[in-house]
Amino acid sequence: MSADDPFEAIKQTFFLECEELLTDLEASVTALTFGDGDGETINAAFRAIHSIKGGAGAFGLEELVRFAHVFETYMDELRSGRKTCDETAIRAMLHASDVLADHVSFARGLIPSMDEERSQTVANDLRALMDDGGPVGAAAPTPGPSLDPIEAEFDFKPVMFDFGDTTSVPDDVTPEGWIITFKPHIRLYETGNEPALLLRELARLGPCQISLDTSELVALADLGEPSACLSWTIELDAPVELESITEIFEFVEGECDLVILPKGNSAAFVEESSAGDVDIAALLAAATAPAPAAPATDEVDIQALLAMATAAAVPAPAADAPAPVASVTPTAPAPSAPSTKAAAPSGNASAAAGGQASIRVDLDRIDKLINVVGELVIQQAMLAQSVAECGLAASSTVKVGLEDLEQLSREIQDSVMAIRAQPVKSVFQRMPRLVREVAEMTGKNVRLITEGEATEVDKTVVDRLAEPITHMIRNAIDHGLEDAEGRTASGKPKEGTIRLAALHRSGRIVIEVSDDGRGINRERVRKIAIDRGLISADANLSNEETDNLIFLPGFSTADSVSDISGRGVGMDVVRRSIQQLGGRISIASTPGKGSVFTMSLPLTLAVLDGMVVRAGGQTLLSPLSSIIESFTPKEGDLHRIGARDWVIRFRDRFLPLIDTGRVLGFAGPDAPEITGRDGIAIVVENEGGSQVALWVDDIQGQRQVVIKSLETNYRKVDGISAATILGDGRVALILDIDALVVLGRQQANQSEFKIAS
Amino acid sequence: MTKKILTVDDSRTMRDMLMLALSDAGYEVVQAEDGIDGLETLEREGADVVITDINMPRLDGFGFIEGVRANPAHRGLPVLVLTTESSAEKKARAKEAGATGWIVKPFDPVKLVDVVRRVSG
Known part of the structure; x- marks a missing residue:
C-alpha cells in the first residue's frame, strides 16, 4: 500500500467520497423522515447509493456492491413510484443506510468485522418490500443469501443478436470465412458511429475484401435531407467466431441492416435490421447467391475505402455543410426540442456550479500552513517590537511598512484559519437518525429541533463534537424525557422535544442539548453521590452543584446506565473529551420542565x-x-x-x-x-x-x-x-x-x- | 495529435479511475461533474470522445447526450455511456438519446481504452 500507487490513491478518494455520499444519503433520508422530501430527494438518495456501488465495483468490494445493489434496486422502485415511500419504507431506508455505512467502514478497515447477519436481514427486508410492498415483518421467510444473480449482472456480456429459430447452423462449426453486408441507417451516423471504424475493426479480424455500394447515392443537386446512402459488402477470409463479428457491431444494433453469412454456407446466420421482421425468402435468396447483388460494386483496397467511407458519411452529419438545406428536421429530430431543454438548465448552472467549486486538500498540508503562519505572526510581532525599541519616527518607512506587514499577516492568518472552519451541519445531520433509533428503542415519541447548523468552527472541533453530542442526546431521550403516559400525566404533549443548537458566544462555540422532560432528580443524584462517596452525607450543595455531580468520575451507576445512553460511558468521559478540546460542559435543570446541557468550545485551537x-x-x-x-x-x-x-x-x-x-x-x-x-x-x-x-x-x-x-x-x-x-x-x-x-x-x-x- | 476525452461523472472516484486509465493510454482528459457541467465543458474545451455517467444530479446522462446531439456540431461526436446496469433498457434509452455505445462498470482499463479506440479511431 504505497502512496505513490495511483490506484490506492483513488481508493482513498473513494472512501472520502463515500463519507460525503453517506452524509448526503443521511440528509435525504432525514428529509423524508420529516416529510420534507420529494422526488428529487429520493433521486439524490438513489444517486448516492449508486455512486457508492459504482466505486465499490471498481475496487472489487463485493460485499459492499451486493448490499448496495439491493438497496439501490429498492430506491429505484421508490423513485419510479412503483413502491410508495411510506413510514415502513423510510424505516427500511434508515436501517439500510446504517448497514451501508457499516459496509463502507468495514471495507475501509475502520471496523474489525461486519455484522453479516444484520446485513442479510436488512437486505432481505428490502427484498420483501420489493416483492409485495408488505410490512418489514413479512421478510423472514424470504430466501436467504442467494445473492448470486447480482454478480451475474456485473459480467460484461455483449448483447447477443437474436438468432431466431430459422438459424439452425450448429454453433460448433466455424466457417472458413464470412460475408457481411452492412447498410447503416441514418441513425447510425446520428449516434456518432462511424462505418469506417467498424470496417477497420473487421479488417483486424483477417483479410477483407470490401466493396462499397454507392448505388443509392443521390446526385449532389438532389441532396436534401441527410440520409444514409451507402452500404458495404465485406468478405472476411478468416475462420473467426461469429461473436467476434457481432461484437464489432454491438453498438450499432438496430441502426443498420446487417447480414452475416458464413462463406460457402447456404444458411443465413444473422439478419439484423431495425424493422426486426425478417423476410425469409429474400434472405434465403440472398444467401444462395454468395456475392449479394451489388449493382455498382467497386472493388477497392481498404485504405481507399476507409477514406471514401469517411467522405461518404458527410451527407448524414449535416453539420459540416455550411448551409444545410432548410428541412433538416424530419430525419434529425434532435435540434429544436432538446436544444431548448439543454439551454434552460445551463442558465442556472453557473450559480449551482459556483457553490460546488472546491478542491480537496490534505489536512496535514493546511496544518503545516497554519503552523508556519503562526510562526510568521510571532516573527512579525518580534520584529515590530525591536523596531519600536529603536525609537524610529512614526512616519518612517520602516514603521509604515511594518504596519502594512502586520495587517497582511493578520489577513493571512484569518484566511488560513477560515480554511479549517466548517459548519457543524455535518455533525447535526447525523442526529435525526440517532433520535429516531433511540426513540424506537425506548418507545418514546421524540421530535428533534436543530438550530444554528451553519455555525462554523474549526474542523478538529467539528470532528470531535459528534461523540459528546451523540451521548448527550441519547442521555436526554433515555433519562430526560418521560414516556407518553408520564408526559400526559404532567400535562405535556405526548411528543417530547429535543433541541440541539449551536451558536457563537464570546468567541466560543456553544452547543446546547435541551429536552422538555422531567429534569434532574436531585434527590436521587444526591443519594447516588453520597452512596458512591463522591460527597459527604451532610454536604450543602446548591441545585446547580447537585446537577453537575453527574459529571463526576464514578457517578454513573448500573441502574442509571441503560444500553441506550450508557454504552459503558459515563458523563465524566464526555466531560473529559470536551475538556481536551479546551471546552467545558454544564447542566441546568428545572424539575418537571427539562434540562439543558451546555458545552462551550473554542472556535479554533490555533x-x-x-x-x-x-x-x-x-x-x-x-x-x-x-x-x-x-x-x-x-x-x-x-x-x-x-x-x-x-x-x-x-x-x-x-x-x-x-x-x-x-x-x-x-x-x-x-x-x-x-x-x-x-x-x-x-x-x-x-x-x-x-x-x-x-x-x-x-x-x-x-x-x-x-x-x-x-x-x-x-x-x-x-x-x-x-x-x-x-x-x-x-x-x-x-x-x-x-x-x-x-x-x-x-x-x-x-x-x-x-x-x- | 493527442485525442481529448471529456469524462462526465458526479463521482470523483469514477472520474479519477477514468483519468488514470485514459491518461495512461495517452489521452488528454477533461472532466465534468454532471450533465450541465458536461455541456458547458464541451462547449468551452471541445472533445474528441465523451464518456458520461447516467445517474447524475441536475442533468442526467440521457439529458446530457440529447443536449450534445442538439448541437449540430456534435452530431457525429462519439459519446459513450457508463452504466452499471447491463440491462437492455438502459442501453436502449442511451441509444435513443443518441449514445454511440456503452461501457459497463466496473470497467477493465484495457477494455475501456479498446472501446474508446473502437469509436474514435
Whole structure:
C-alpha cells in the first residue's frame, strides 16, 4: 500500500467520497423522515447509493456492491413510484443506510468485522418490500443469501443478436470465412458511429475484401435531407467466431441492416435490421447467391475505402455543410426540442456550479500552513517590537511598512484559519437518525429541533463534537424525557422535544442539548453521590452543584446506565473529551420542565485575540472575547466581603473581584492586599453570562497570539488554558476565565472554612 | 495529435479511475461533474470522445447526450455511456438519446481504452 500507487490513491478518494455520499444519503433520508422530501430527494438518495456501488465495483468490494445493489434496486422502485415511500419504507431506508455505512467502514478497515447477519436481514427486508410492498415483518421467510444473480449482472456480456429459430447452423462449426453486408441507417451516423471504424475493426479480424455500394447515392443537386446512402459488402477470409463479428457491431444494433453469412454456407446466420421482421425468402435468396447483388460494386483496397467511407458519411452529419438545406428536421429530430431543454438548465448552472467549486486538500498540508503562519505572526510581532525599541519616527518607512506587514499577516492568518472552519451541519445531520433509533428503542415519541447548523468552527472541533453530542442526546431521550403516559400525566404533549443548537458566544462555540422532560432528580443524584462517596452525607450543595455531580468520575451507576445512553460511558468521559478540546460542559435543570446541557468550545485551537496584562509579576493574556471593559477603580469602589473576598463597583452593581496574581499563586500569601497596590480591574464575562472583575497590576496592550498547548509542552495548570510567545520572546500564559473564576471561588471557600474552624 | 476525452461523472472516484486509465493510454482528459457541467465543458474545451455517467444530479446522462446531439456540431461526436446496469433498457434509452455505445462498470482499463479506440479511431 504505497502512496505513490495511483490506484490506492483513488481508493482513498473513494472512501472520502463515500463519507460525503453517506452524509448526503443521511440528509435525504432525514428529509423524508420529516416529510420534507420529494422526488428529487429520493433521486439524490438513489444517486448516492449508486455512486457508492459504482466505486465499490471498481475496487472489487463485493460485499459492499451486493448490499448496495439491493438497496439501490429498492430506491429505484421508490423513485419510479412503483413502491410508495411510506413510514415502513423510510424505516427500511434508515436501517439500510446504517448497514451501508457499516459496509463502507468495514471495507475501509475502520471496523474489525461486519455484522453479516444484520446485513442479510436488512437486505432481505428490502427484498420483501420489493416483492409485495408488505410490512418489514413479512421478510423472514424470504430466501436467504442467494445473492448470486447480482454478480451475474456485473459480467460484461455483449448483447447477443437474436438468432431466431430459422438459424439452425450448429454453433460448433466455424466457417472458413464470412460475408457481411452492412447498410447503416441514418441513425447510425446520428449516434456518432462511424462505418469506417467498424470496417477497420473487421479488417483486424483477417483479410477483407470490401466493396462499397454507392448505388443509392443521390446526385449532389438532389441532396436534401441527410440520409444514409451507402452500404458495404465485406468478405472476411478468416475462420473467426461469429461473436467476434457481432461484437464489432454491438453498438450499432438496430441502426443498420446487417447480414452475416458464413462463406460457402447456404444458411443465413444473422439478419439484423431495425424493422426486426425478417423476410425469409429474400434472405434465403440472398444467401444462395454468395456475392449479394451489388449493382455498382467497386472493388477497392481498404485504405481507399476507409477514406471514401469517411467522405461518404458527410451527407448524414449535416453539420459540416455550411448551409444545410432548410428541412433538416424530419430525419434529425434532435435540434429544436432538446436544444431548448439543454439551454434552460445551463442558465442556472453557473450559480449551482459556483457553490460546488472546491478542491480537496490534505489536512496535514493546511496544518503545516497554519503552523508556519503562526510562526510568521510571532516573527512579525518580534520584529515590530525591536523596531519600536529603536525609537524610529512614526512616519518612517520602516514603521509604515511594518504596519502594512502586520495587517497582511493578520489577513493571512484569518484566511488560513477560515480554511479549517466548517459548519457543524455535518455533525447535526447525523442526529435525526440517532433520535429516531433511540426513540424506537425506548418507545418514546421524540421530535428533534436543530438550530444554528451553519455555525462554523474549526474542523478538529467539528470532528470531535459528534461523540459528546451523540451521548448527550441519547442521555436526554433515555433519562430526560418521560414516556407518553408520564408526559400526559404532567400535562405535556405526548411528543417530547429535543433541541440541539449551536451558536457563537464570546468567541466560543456553544452547543446546547435541551429536552422538555422531567429534569434532574436531585434527590436521587444526591443519594447516588453520597452512596458512591463522591460527597459527604451532610454536604450543602446548591441545585446547580447537585446537577453537575453527574459529571463526576464514578457517578454513573448500573441502574442509571441503560444500553441506550450508557454504552459503558459515563458523563465524566464526555466531560473529559470536551475538556481536551479546551471546552467545558454544564447542566441546568428545572424539575418537571427539562434540562439543558451546555458545552462551550473554542472556535479554533490555533490563535487567540487577547489582552496582555501583568499580575503577580507574570505576563498573562486574557482572551479578548471575554473582556467587557477595563477601568482603574476609584477610591471606595472596592469593598471587602468576608475574610479575603472583594467586590468592586461597576455601573452601579457589585461584581466579585478576583485577585488574579494571588489566585494563580504567583503572588505569595504575604503579598499586600488589593487595597495596598495600584491596579486595574478587567471586567470579564464567562460562558454562563455572569460577570466578574479580574484584578491585575497593569495592562500592556492588545495582541493576537498563536496558542501553544501548555499540556503538551509542560503540564496542565489550573486557571490557565494555554501559553503563547510574545513579540519580545516572553512566554505568556493565557487565562482560562471560567476556570479562574471557579478557582477563585474555591480558594475563597477554603479561606472561609479556615476562618470558621 | 493527442485525442481529448471529456469524462462526465458526479463521482470523483469514477472520474479519477477514468483519468488514470485514459491518461495512461495517452489521452488528454477533461472532466465534468454532471450533465450541465458536461455541456458547458464541451462547449468551452471541445472533445474528441465523451464518456458520461447516467445517474447524475441536475442533468442526467440521457439529458446530457440529447443536449450534445442538439448541437449540430456534435452530431457525429462519439459519446459513450457508463452504466452499471447491463440491462437492455438502459442501453436502449442511451441509444435513443443518441449514445454511440456503452461501457459497463466496473470497467477493465484495457477494455475501456479498446472501446474508446473502437469509436474514435
